[in-house]
Amino acid sequence: MSMSTATVPTGPVASVRTRPWSHSLPRALHPGAWWLWALGCAVAASRTTNPLILALLVAAVSVVVAWRRTEAPWAMAFRLYLGLAGFIVLVRVGFRILFGADGTTILIGLPRIQLPEPFAITLFGPVSAEALLSGLYGGCQLGAMVICVGAANALANPKRLLAAVPGALYEFGAVLVVALSVFPQLAESVQRVARARRLRSGQGRRHFLRQVMMPVLADSLDRSLDLAAAMDSRGYGRRGEVAAGARHLTSVLLLLAAGGMCVGAYAALDTSGATPGWLGAVALGTSAVVAGTAFRLAGWRARRTRYRPDRWRAAEAVAVVCGLVPAVVLSWLSSADPTLAYPSVSPLVWPGLTVPGLIGLLVAVLPAWATPPPPDSAGSKPSPPPADSTSPKAVPAPTDPTISQATPPSADPTSSEAASPPAGPADSRATPPCRPRPDPAATDPAPPAPEAEEA
Amino acid sequence: MSTADPLGGGRSGRSGRSARPIPVGPKSALMLTLVSLAGLAMFAWPLFRPAQPATVQHAGDAPFIFIVILPLLILLVMVQLTERGMDAKALAMLGVLSAVIAALRPLGAGLNGVETVFFLMILAGRVFGPGFGFVLGCSSIFASALLTAGVGPWMPFQMLASAWVGLGAGLLPERMFGRPVRGWREMAWLIAYGIVAAYLFGLVMNLWFWPYVSGFGQAGLDYVPGGALLDNLRRFLVFTLVSSTAVWDTGRAITDTVLIAVLGPGVLVILRRAVRRANFDPVVEFTPVTDE
Structure with a gap:
């Protein structure tokens, strides 16, 4: 065990996240599994306003995110969701103060302001503990749901998720993949146009929007036509005959x-x-x-092959069950023990917690250990394979070629799985089009043979 | 295959209308209408909902059911709209425009009510047609949610509302009094539509948000479950007026107006040039030689 931890040259961050008792090899979990797990937690949060339960749930979700996220940009956005949840709580409590809700336990006595007739409302007024708490409880519920969704965002790779869309939604998924791939190029386009503008000594901020945005828009539309031509020439748009x-x-x-x-x-x-x-x-x-x-x-209308599909294995099932259990437990609690799930604010009661609820919540944190650690993320350098690896899966396979690959889409429209040209009915068993692999994956063994997608 | 339903279902320009990258046939129109009505009901449920018995357990579930169902309905529309398969050029343009809109969206995030995405959605809907506008509204909000803004329970509702904005822009009249609407008339139409869309967007998004923030304990503002339709509507309008019309919606309308007026003519030229270059019109059909 000590040898294997010593030979994983993944830097300090990754070595912290690789638990010594985790025997599974690093791989990305199926994004759908993360979404189902997070949605289960969100459902659990929607069935209670008990701040203790919600705090535990948020803590469990945060632990999983902290241990299982990658360094990808979408994973870094989790703190934004935390901030948003805090903002929601503040807004709801703030509204209670601004609009002075009723209550008996007065904390602060603010004067009332009566607005003129068309509004017929009063602002401020005495601030009661009941009003503040009801705002806090409601805000905590919404905030916990937002955090659960944020956890799914942080853990699931959106491009892999889009690659798994069913054939009927192929076009919509492909549009989104194009959008995600083109997005980084816009910054480069803006820089290029701005540089050209500076060279023409157009320094002032006058007409900045017009002089920069117009060329960028024209440029990107031209680029989209190039991309379309590239896709057409690779056989996109071939459709099977459907009666x-x-x-x-x-x-x-x-x-x-x-x-x-x-x-x-x-x-x-x-x-x-x-x-x-x-x-x-x-x-x-x-x-x-x-x-x-x-x-x-x-x-x-078109059968498509999928290159390196994400497989659904035991760890995925475990993650989904770990999300389902809190949802079921809290749904049961909310009907079996409403005073626990929805603690009363009037009269003021300290919210409680029971053992079944606690166990149901603790299940939500299990994916932090029960799932394989994420592979080395896209932002860091590709690391050499571990010396003691015998399994080909130990090679840090580039899970997402589109990230390390900065080529314009016109050069390689097939850079993401979902955008790969659809194979027509005649050649649905054909191998995916050859493309240069940008990273030192020469040691990468032959990828699993593409499987014909179940039509 | 009959000639009444050519490949692409109306892609070949009919009766002088310019070609549409995503045609809306009768079935798609029916689907769009049905889902739009259902979506409207999901925005407006607080107004119509009957009074709840106090013992009902799932009284608070309505928004959560809709959060699940609305994305499914949007997916159904997407399947129907792209049922014949999408042209590669339309697909690439949708993707690129979605990326541009996703890049524009954070520009206005720091400022109250400055909404920088609508003007491009409106102009693109105008040039590319209602079907394209609808899909663009959905895909751009989805892409920007994945890239910057974040996925949340509000996203399906934003998607549908933006899709309506794009759809409506595509439905603006192409010809009036026998002549095509171009030049300053077109700008006037677009600006007027932009202002209307800004306020309506704010209205429906508020309507969705209202029951969540409700419960101020104020008769004048609160959502009253099961209250009379007009009473709730009046309370809602007061809530909207107080909370967002003055700042958010007006800011959005002003942004729309300024951006369409300043950038509109140029963007329209660029988009129309792209349509001309993409040439959505001709459909190559190979028919076996027959002995007619």
């Missing part, structure tokens, strides 16, 4: 699914008794099935 009947069926199914979701949402909300209680669940479930069928049908 007109199948297309009509797809459209009808899509419409049915949309209508069913509306009915389901309405029935789930209508608690007045006009609609039977089971209708909501049935309509939502049915429309989900119909939508899935429509997605399948729409995906038939």
